[in-house]
Amino acid sequence: MTAVNKNMEQKKEEDTPVNTEAKDDILLAALKLFSQKGFFNTSLTEIAHASGLKNTSAVYLHFKNKQAIASQLYTNILDSLNISIDDIRRKNQKSSAQLRGIVDLLFQLTDDAPDIMRFLLVLKLDEFIPEAMSLQQSPPFVKVHKIFQSGIKAGEIRNIDSMLANAYFFGVINNTLRLVLLGTLDKAADTYQSQAWLAAWNMIVKK
Amino acid sequence: MTAVNKNMEQKKEEDTPVNTEAKDDILLAALKLFSQKGFFNTSLTEIAHASGLKNTSAVYLHFKNKQAIASQLYTNILDSLNISIDDIRRKNQKSSAQLRGIVDLLFQLTDDAPDIMRFLLVLKLDEFIPEAMSLQQSPPFVKVHKIFQSGIKAGEIRNIDSMLANAYFFGVINNTLRLVLLGTLDKAADTYQSQAWLAAWNMIVKK
DNA sequence: GTCTATACGCCGATAGAC
DNA sequence: GTCTATCGGCGTATAGAC
Numbered sequence: 001m002t003a004v005n006k007n008m009e010q011k012k013e014e015d016t017p018v019n020t021e022a023k024d025d026i027l028l029a030a031l032k033l034f035s036q037k038g039f040f041n042t043s044l045t046e047i048a049h050a051s052g053l054k055n056t057s058a059v060y061l062h063f064k065n066k067q068a069i070a071s072q073l074y075t076n077i078l079d080s081l082n083i084s085i086d087d088i089r090r091k092n093q094k095s096s097a098q099l100r101g102i103v104d105l106l107f108q109l110t111d112d113a114p115d116i117m118r119f120l121l122v123l124k125l126d127e128f129i130p131e132a133m134s135l136q137q138s139p140p141f142v143k144v145h146k147i148f149q150s151g152i153k154a155g156e157i158r159n160i161d162s163m164l165a166n167a168y169f170f171g172v173i174n175n176t177l178r179l180v181l182l183g184t185l186d187k188a189a190d191t192y193q194s195q196a197w198l199a200a201w202n203m204i205v206k207k
Numbered sequence: 208m209t210a211v212n213k214n215m216e217q218k219k220e221e222d223t224p225v226n227t228e229a230k231d232d233i234l235l236a237a238l239k240l241f242s243q244k245g246f247f248n249t250s251l252t253e254i255a256h257a258s259g260l261k262n263t264s265a266v267y268l269h270f271k272n273k274q275a276i277a278s279q280l281y282t283n284i285l286d287s288l289n290i291s292i293d294d295i296r297r298k299n300q301k302s303s304a305q306l307r308g309i310v311d312l313l314f315q316l317t318d319d320a321p322d323i324m325r326f327l328l329v330l331k332l333d334e335f336i337p338e339a340m341s342l343q344q345s346p347p348f349v350k351v352h353k354i355f356q357s358g359i360k361a362g363e364i365r366n367i368d369s370m371l372a373n374a375y376f377f378g379v380i381n382n383t384l385r386l387v388l389l390g391t392l393d394k395a396a397d398t399y400q401s402q403a404w405l406a407a408w409n410m411i412v413k414k
Numbered sequence: 415g416t417c418t419a420t421a422c423g424c425c426g427a428t429a430g431a432c
Numbered sequence: 433g434t435c436t437a438t439c440g441g442c443g444t445a446t447a448g449a450c
Contacts, residue, residue, distance in 0.1 A: 022415080038334040040247035043443060058416050060445070124331050127245040136391050164399070167386050168379050168406045175378030176371075184343050185370065192371070199375045203410050229433080250425060265434050267427070 004031055004076055004116070023062045025051040027076070030069045035118035039070060039128040070129050077116055082140040089143065095151030096201065102144065103173055103197050110177045110189035118181050121174055151204075158206045165204045172200035211238055211283055211323070230269045232258040234283070237276045242325035246277060246335040277336050284323055289347040296350065302358030303408065309351065310380055310404050317384050317396035325388050328381055355411075365413045372411045379407035 004027050029050035033042040044056040044066050053059065063069050088101035110117045125132055135141055148165045151157035157165055176196045179185040185192060211234050236257035240249040251263040251273050260266065270276050295308035317324045332339055342348055355372045358364035364372055383403045386392040392399060 038331060041334060044445085045443075054417065055419095056444075057418085057446080061415065066444075122331060124245060124329060127248060134389070134391070136389075160402070163386075163392060164383075164402065164406075167382050167392070168403070171378040171380075171382030172375050172410070173378075175374050175382065179370075179374050182341070182343075184341070185374070195367070195371065196375070199371075199410050203379070203406050251427085252425075261435065262437095263426075264428080264436085268433060273426070 004028055004073065022051065022053070022058065026053075026059060026062060026069065027073055031073055031115050031119060034070065034073070034123065035115040038123065067128060070125075071132065073119065074125065074129055074132055077119065078138050078140055082138075082143070085140050085143050089147070095147050095154065095156050096205070098147050099151075099169070099201065100197065102147075103193070103200070106173065106177060107189045107193040107196075110180055114181055117177060121178050122181060148204075155206055157204050160204070168203050169200045172196060172203065211235055211280065229258065229260070229265065233260075233266060233269060233276065234280055238280055238322050238326060241277065241280070241330065242322040245330065274335060277332075278339065280326065281332065281336055281339055284326065285345050285347055289345075289350070292347050292350050296354070302354050302361065302363050303412070305354050306358075306376070306408065307404065309354075310400070310407075313380065313384060314396045314400040314403075317387055321388055324384060328385050329388060358411075362413055364411050367411070375410050376407045379403060379410065 004024070026047060030042070030047050033046055033050060044059060047066075047069070048054070048056045048059050051059070059069075063072065084105055085102060088105065089098050092098045092101055106117070120135070125135065145162065145166055148157060148162040148169075152159060152162055152165065173196060176185070176192055177189060180187075180189045180192065211231070233254060237249070237254050240253055240257060251266060254273075254276070255261070255263045255266050258266070266276075270279065291312055292309060295312065296305055299305045299308055313324070327342070333341065352369065352373055355364060355369040355376075359366055359369055359372065380403060383392070383399050384396060387394075387396045387399065
């Protein structure tokens with residue numbers, strides 16, 4: 001659910017009282033720091049300390065370098081998103097219902113795991129993960145785009161360029177969430193959800 | 208117009224054949240590099256070279272440090288935007304016309320001065336200009352917000368929270384522009400302008 | 415697997431000649 | 433105002449003991 005550590009099941013054994021999975025600790029600490037201060041304003045020393053380590057050395061046991069931490073975070077988040085979207089598409093037929101499910105997910109994540117959403121929505125990922133495919137080309141986003149295409153084909157969504165439908169729709173959704181994450185909108189994302197959904201959906205629905 | 212160098216009039220004297228205004232050269236070079244590679248991936252050495260200087264030393268004649276260059280860029284851009292918005296508000300009465308004018312401006316800037324728009328829309332400014340007031344609180348954006356408030360009061364815009372009207376409207380506009388700037392939408396911004404305006408405006412107009 | 419200690423490079427920034 | 437030369441420091445990354 002939090003989508004940061006790859007294996008979300010509880011640990012079976014308790015080898016050592018603490019730091020059974022230092023790798024996850026590092027990822028969680030890095031996610032928090034990156035999303036709050038940015039990648040370049042976060043030093044490995046800070047990440048190490050926040051992970052309960054004295055030095056940066058131990059970090060290199062788990063990651064090749066600082067950038068690899070960010071890459072791992074990115075792929076874990078995308079993987080988790082991808083799974084959730086598959087789930088949503090399986091459970092819903094109509095494009096409207098699928099999009100609604102995705103919006104629900106994003107608003108929920110904004111309240112429950114703001115660091116993840118900040119990582120996705122406010123950080124400029126290609127500045128520090130050069131090899132990362134653009135968010136637009138990642139599997140989950142390709143799937144979302146297919147929803148728009150099906151919606152148009154099925155006559156549920158207005159007959160405009162699917163890319164533009166996507167841009168408009170998530171322009172509204174993401175900007176609302178971004179303002180929540182930045183504190184400009186000062187209530188929980190949940191508060192704004194149904195209204196934002198209506199505004200975004202009515203903009204592209206065929207009437 | 209380009210909004211980068213404060214004094215936009217032509218130079219009156221030609222003291223030296225080149226580099227009469229090295230400061231402007233530095234600002235222009237920095238704008239380009241920052242908007243393309245990000246603040247932290249750009250070294251002062253690169254800025255100096257791109258400005259036609261051999262070393263970083265001369266840069267310090269004009270700016271206290273690297274961050275000051277970014278700050279100056281930011282205030283110059285906001286100042287210019289501020290003036291343009293005053294102009295637009297003076298020439299148009301209705302909120303719809305004022306917003307239309309601002310949208311025209313932003314689309315035009317995206318085609319004519321993409322570096323400026325990238326600086327505003329895709330860079331994470333507070334990562335390297337900590338003292339900068341958030342974009343939302345800057346004079347030009349406060350004025351834009353007033354347009355939404357007047358539009359609601361005048362019954363031109365649906366009676367919703369003016370902050371949300373703002374968020375929805377510019378969610379659509381800015382996301383469209385962002386995709387143009389990133390190349391995801393591969394035609395000139397101009398191409399998408401009227402459609403984006405309609406989508407954004409119809410979302411908030413009172414019908 | 416985590417520690418101490420240390421190496422190394424890059425980059426921001428300064429001093430001073432011209 | 434631009435240059436050459438150089439400093440200092442931070443942050444990444446490594447070697448090796450425990």
